[in-house]
Amino acid sequence: MKKMKALYISIWILGMGFLASSCEDHLDAEPYSFTSPENFYQSATDAEIALTGIYSILTGNAIQGIGNNSTYSRQLMIMLNGATDEAVVRDGLNQANYSPWGNAGFTSQSIFVNESWFYFYAGINRANYLIDKLPEIPDDDFNGNRKVEVEAEAKLLRGFYHMMLSMMHGAVPVYDTSIQDETMERKPIEEVYQRVIEDYTFAFDHLSDRAAVSSHVNKWTAAALLAKAHTYLGSAKKFGLSDFGYAPNSFDWVDENYQYQRALFYTQELISKSGYRLIDNYDYLFRETTKSQQYEECLLTGEASSNPNLYVINMIVSAFIPQGDNPVAGGGYGWYRPLGELWSKYTAEDYRRNHNITGNLVSSQPTEDIEGVTYYVPRTLVNANNGFLSIGKYRMIDPAQKAGPAWSSFISLPLLRYADVLLLHAEALYFTGNEAAARSALTTLRQRSVIEPATVADLNLAYYKSDFVEELLEERSRELCFENWRRIDLARFNKYDETIASLSADAGYYNTIVPTLKQNWKSEKVWFPIPIQQIDVNANLEQNPGY
Numbered sequence: 001m002k003k004m005k006a007l008y009i010s011i012w013i014l015g016m017g018f019l020a021s022s023c024e025d026h027l028d029a030e031p032y033s034f035t036s037p038e039n040f041y042q043s044a045t046d047a048e049i050a051l052t053g054i055y056s057i058l059t060g061n062a063i064q065g066i067g068n069n070s071t072y073s074r075q076l077m078i079m080l081n082g083a084t085d086e087a088v089v090r091d092g093l094n095q096a097n098y099s100p101w102g103n104a105g106f107t108s109q110s111i112f113v114n115e116s117w118f119y120f121y122a123g124i125n126r127a128n129y130l131i132d133k134l135p136e137i138p139d140d141d142f143n144g145n146r147k148v149e150v151e152a153e154a155k156l157l158r159g160f161y162h163m164m165l166s167m168m169h170g171a172v173p174v175y176d177t178s179i180q181d182e183t184m185e186r187k188p189i190e191e192v193y194q195r196v197i198e199d200y201t202f203a204f205d206h207l208s209d210r211a212a213v214s215s216h217v218n219k220w221t222a223a224a225l226l227a228k229a230h231t232y233l234g235s236a237k238k239f240g241l242s243d244f245g246y247a248p249n250s251f252d253w254v255d256e257n258y259q260y261q262r263a264l265f266y267t268q269e270l271i272s273k274s275g276y277r278l279i280d281n282y283d284y285l286f287r288e289t290t291k292s293q294q295y296e297e298c299l300l301t302g303e304a305s306s307n308p309n310l311y312v313i314n315m316i317v318s319a320f321i322p323q324g325d326n327p328v329a330g331g332g333y334g335w336y337r338p339l340g341e342l343w344s345k346y347t348a349e350d351y352r353r354n355h356n357i358t359g360n361l362v363s364s365q366p367t368e369d370i371e372g373v374t375y376y377v378p379r380t381l382v383n384a385n386n387g388f389l390s391i392g393k394y395r396m397i398d399p400a401q402k403a404g405p406a407w408s409s410f411i412s413l414p415l416l417r418y419a420d421v422l423l424l425h426a427e428a429l430y431f432t433g434n435e436a437a438a439r440s441a442l443t444t445l446r447q448r449s450v451i452e453p454a455t456v457a458d459l460n461l462a463y464y465k466s467d468f469v470e471e472l473l474e475e476r477s478r479e480l481c482f483e484n485w486r487r488i489d490l491a492r493f494n495k496y497d498e499t500i501a502s503l504s505a506d507a508g509y510y511n512t513i514v515p516t517l518k519q520n521w522k523s524e525k526v527w528f529p530i531p532i533q534q535i536d537v538n539a540n541l542e543q544n545p546g547y
Contacts, residue, residue, distance in 0.1 A: 041133035044141040047150050050130045054157045055216070057123030059302040059314055059413070070115035072302035072413055072484070074315035078102070078336070079112055079168075079528070080484040083517060085341045085499050086477060087319075087391060091513040093335055098318070102336055103513055104500075104520040108529035108547045116168070117531050120161040121175070127158035128178040145206075152206040156217050156225070159199030160300075163229060166192045167488050168528045170544060171248030185540040186530075188248040193233060200226045204266075209274065214295045215412065220274040221299040224416055227266040227424045232492050234259030234431065239494040244524050244545040260431040267425035276418040278448050283355050286394045288411045289373045299421070302413035306403070313408040320482055322378040322390040324361030327406045329376040330396040331361035338391050338481075340384035340508020345478050347462045349454035350446075354380050356481055358392030367398065374398035384508035393482045419445055419479050423472065430468050438468060442475055469493065491526040522546060 040046055059073040069075060081087045082102035089095075089102025100106040106113065131154050139147055158176075165172045171186040174195050203222035211218045235241075237254035270276065279297045284290040294301065305312040317332045324331020338357045346353035359379025367374050378392055394413075399406035426441035439460075446459045463478075465471035476489055490496040500521045505514045524546025535541045 041130070041136055043137060044143075044146065047130060047134060047137055047142075047147075050126065050133075051150055051153055054123055054126045054130065054154055055303070056312070057119055057126070057157075057161065058415070059304055059312065060119060060122075061312060063119060063122050066118060067115045069313075069315045070112070071119045072415065073304070073313065074318060075112045076116050077316075077413075077482075077484060078319060079106075079116065080487050081320075081482050082336060083521070084486045084490060085339055085503060086481045086486050087336045087342075088339055088510060088513045088517060090335055090337050090510060091516075095335060098335055103516045104525060105516075106525075106528070108532040108535075108543065110529075110531075113528055114531035114533045117165070117534060120165050121173075123161045124158050124175050125178065125180070127154040127161075128175060130154045131158075132178045148206050149208070149211075152203040152222075153211075153217055155199040156203035156207075156222055159196045159203070160225060162192055162199075163196045163225070166196070167232065167491075169530060170243070170246070170527050173541075183538055183540050186248055186542060189251065190253045193229060196229055197226065200229065214291075215301055215303050217300060220270050220276060221416070223266040223270045223274070224299045224421050224424075227263045227270070227421065227428070228416070230259040230263035230266070231424050231427050232488070234263065235427070235492040238431070239492070241492055241494055241526065242523070244527070246542070246545050249527065249544070256431070260428050263424060264428035264432050267421055267428055270418075270421055271425060276421070278418060278422075278445070280448070282351060282448055283395070284370075285414055285417065286411075287370065287375065288395070288397050288409060289371065291412050294412055294414065297419065298412070298414045298417045300414075300416040302415050304410040304412065306410040313404065314411050314413055315407075316394045316409050316411060316413075317396070317407045320391050320394045321396055322358045322361045322392045323388070324376075324378070324390075325363055327399055328363040329361040329365065330399050330406065331376075331378075332390075332396075334360070334390060336391060337389060337510035338384075338508070339503065339514075340511050341503060342477065342481060343384035343389075343508060345474050347454075347459065349451045349458055349462075350478070351449045351451050352478055354392075356391070356393045357381070357384070358390050359386065359388040360390055374401060387509055389509045391482055414483060420476075420483075420485070423476050423479065427472060430472070435468060438472075442471070445475070445479060496526050497521075497523050 058071060060071055061069050061073060078098055078101045082089060083104040089099045093099050097111050100110060101112065131151055134151055162174060166189055171188050172192060173184040174187045174192055176195060200222050204219055204226060207219040207222060209219055233254050234256040237251040237256045241251060243249035276299065277296060279293050284293040285297060302314065304314045317326060319336035321332035323334025343357050359381045361376050361378045366377050368377050375395055375397055379388055381389060394411060396409050422441050422445045426438040429441060430438035443456055443460055447456045450456050450459055463471060473489060473493060473495065477486060490499055500518060503514045505511050527544045529547040530541050530543050535543060
């Protein structure tokens with residue numbers, strides 16, 4: 001691959017700086033032309049365009065011709081969901097860039113690991129340019145306190161990009177200024193999270209309860225991310241996420257009790273004051289055309305545009321929708337498949353099972369109408385030993401009703417939602433000494449998923465584990481499968497080795513890949529490698545052990 005000179009090559013807004021104007025979709029506007037950052041930041045409108053350029057990193061299709069849906073729009077979902085007890089690559093798939101992430105065969109030379117690194121640092125750099133240049137724009141050019149809100153949104157996204165990089169790689173370079181140091185070494189996780197928590201706290205203190213644009217972050221997004229950061233640190237310390245001899249990846253500095261106390265504060269604040277809720281229809285969280293309902297539960301989403309001319313799409317077709325006839329029924333390619341172990345986590349009385357794990361999609365299947373839009377209904381399976389077994393969580397509309405190509409999607413991808421906050425709340429309650437309240441939080445979450453005549457008491461009984469942490473991790477998987485958190489959860493609770501070892505080649509139809517997964521897996525792979533392409537241009541970047 002062509003070497004990238006420096007991590008950022010002055011990426012700030014470029015061609016993806018869209019004006020944030022629509023409550024439905026902040027990407028629906030014409031792209032701005034290229035200009036230099038020194039000449040760009042003249043008005044509040046310029047600041048809003050730059051801000052949307054920072055948001056666009058979440059689902060960016062390409063930056064300066066580099067990448068191909070390299071973050072949540074496709075490739076990051078492959079990286080974060082694959083090679084777990086939820087999803088694996090389909091045995092025999094001949095896709096050199098995709099297969100290693102589903103069978104744990106990835107290396108430091110992977111294109112995906114390099115591009116995700118590149119994209120996240122592009123987002124950090126865009127945020128830093130805006131934060132640095134914002135003071136030069138006159139205060140009276142903004143309405144009310146919008147100027148500080150723009151700064152707070154930029155800082156929250158900068159914190160999120162740093163956090164995700166660290167959750168994936170451990171110690172990483174930390175940038176809080178647009179002045180670029182192309183030779184910066186990896187900073188210890190402690191230093192990374194000092195930056196992350198400071199950015200989130202600024203956002204929590206300065207953002208309002210809701211943004212003017214529905215897809216933008218707000219005060220409660222910051223609270224949820226603070227809870228996410230504090231529980232990550234607390235669990236990584238408590239359960240011994242290893243540094244494998246590379247000291248900057250150590251959590252020895254963490255006070256786990258303090259971390260869980262802070263997590264409990266933020267989850268309590270959010271639950272009692274935010275107005276976010278569990279929406280009634282679980283499936284509406286994962287469809288192309290139910291965005292208004294999504295925004296009632298989702299605190300952070302990866303947006304796409306319903307304007308096909310912008311080509312800002314999410315490529316869920318490769319792996320995360322039911323396999324099937326794409327041009328006619330809206331099916332996917334089925335490159336990744338669910339493991340039988342995920343199926344076995346559910347009872348038949350849990351709605352989530354037959355929503356998240358389905359059969360395939362064919363044009364002979366019936367359709368359903370959701371708010372005037374047609375969706376084909378995938379086959380319902382009775383067990384995990386069927387060749388039609390598919391990841392069914394996300395759904396695309398009848399292609400006949402789609403403005404763009406059948407394989408594209410303008411779905412908003414949930415990246416952080418209220419259900420996760422309830423689970424983080426349960427975790428914080430348990431580790432601050434209130435197991436009864438922690439179990440009550442799980443009950444609240446499960447109520448939405450009960451299929452009558454069963455009751456939530458039936459689910460509680462079926463899912464009960466005397467070890468609350470085991471029950472919590474299984475519930476996180478049942479609720480949040482394929483939402484990019486399973487790999488991180490297994491790592492922070494130091495359960496990855498145990499989980500991979502427990503997989504059976506006979507548990508489900510696509511478990512035939514399990515022997516390959518076990519052969520490729522090694523403990524050090526809880527950390528992704530530092531991309532070799534980045535080490536080539538910055539010799540101060542040390543590689544993670546085991547690569």
